Amino acid sequence: MTQAERKALQIAACKVRIGVIEAVYGAKSGHPGGSLSASDLFTYLYFKEMNVDPADPKKDSRDRFVLSKGHTAPGLYSTLALRGFFPVEDLPTLRHVGSYLQGHPNMNTTPGVDMSTGSLGQGISTACGMALGAKLRGSDERVYTLLGDGEIQEGQVWEALMFAAHRKLDNLLVIIDNNGLQIDGPVSEVMSPYPIREKLEAFGFHAIEIDGHDFDQIDAAFAEAKSVKGQPSAIVMKTVKGKGVSFMENQVSWHGTAPNAEQYETAMAELRAQLAELEAK
Numbered sequence: 001m002t003q004a005e006r007k008a009l010q011i012a013a014c015k016v017r018i019g020v021i022e023a024v025y026g027a028k029s030g031h032p033g034g035s036l037s038a039s040d041l042f043t044y045l046y047f048k049e050m051n052v053d054p055a056d057p058k059k060d061s062r063d064r065f066v067l068s069k070g071h072t073a074p075g076l077y078s079t080l081a082l083r084g085f086f087p088v089e090d091l092p093t094l095r096h097v098g099s100y101l102q103g104h105p106n107m108n109t110t111p112g113v114d115m116s117t118g119s120l121g122q123g124i125s126t127a128c129g130m131a132l133g134a135k136l137r138g139s140d141e142r143v144y145t146l147l148g149d150g151e152i153q154e155g156q157v158w159e160a161l162m163f164a165a166h167r168k169l170d171n172l173l174v175i176i177d178n179n180g181l182q183i184d185g186p187v188s189e190v191m192s193p194y195p196i197r198e199k200l201e202a203f204g205f206h207a208i209e210i211d212g213h214d215f216d217q218i219d220a221a222f223a224e225a226k227s228v229k230g231q232p233s234a235i236v237m238k239t240v241k242g243k244g245v246s247f248m249e250n251q252v253s254w255h256g257t258a259p260n261a262e263q264y265e266t267a268m269a270e271l272r273a274q275l276a277e278l279e280a281k
Helices: 003-027 032-037 039-049 070-083 088-093 123-137 155-166 187-191 196-202 215-227 261-280
Strands: 064-067 143-148 172-178 206-211 233-238
Touching: 003 032, 003 039, 003 070, 003 088, 003 215, 003 261, 032 039, 032 070, 039 070, 039 143, 039 215, 064 070, 064 123, 070 088, 123 143, 123 155, 123 172, 155 172, 172 196, 196 206, 196 233, 206 215, 215 233
Parallel strands: 064 143, 143 172, 172 233, 206 233
Antiparallel strands: none
């Protein structure tokens, strides 16, 4: 990855985080913590990795993305808006009556959303079906799905992983946002999913661990996953919940809480300062 590419992604990710705060503040509800921890991943997917076209969101040959942890829709929406699927100005309508940006992704109303999600554990099963369908059609499209580390406490996830390995779905990439926190507290205390990488490998996956905020590591992991044939791949991203907003970072209380007016101003000031610094480099 060149320095210019890295800078462009860092700037875009900062703008995605700004959009997350705008959305949850406009809704007066939502899930900022996990949206912010996954913002770098969302940015990489839609600005570098995936074959998608905002002018033709339903293009048959497009890559597919399933947000299995559907409650972090603000992060996906902000990325889609910045990518040009719909106006950035619509982000503050999140969760409003009549808005096409509801609390969980809806493939029937939101441009760029490939699957309606929300019930944790189910998105990865859909992604497996998409990947198998592509194989059966002889299509070279790739399927990506993002799960939370709390979400992988769901049994259906492991059934889907077993299916993917059995079917040798090497066009599927499973990404786990390992920010260490879920709604009730640390994942290690609620019901530990660790060791995640070793479990994925035991289920037949090629598994990679990275810093989910380092674009060079993200880029290398995606390239490695794409090179693997005959088995599905997974990336375990170590991330910081609430990344980019100092008072939200590593605080479980920001899993599903919207900022008040004062907190909104503080968060926006921090993110705008980060954006200005990145743009000045």
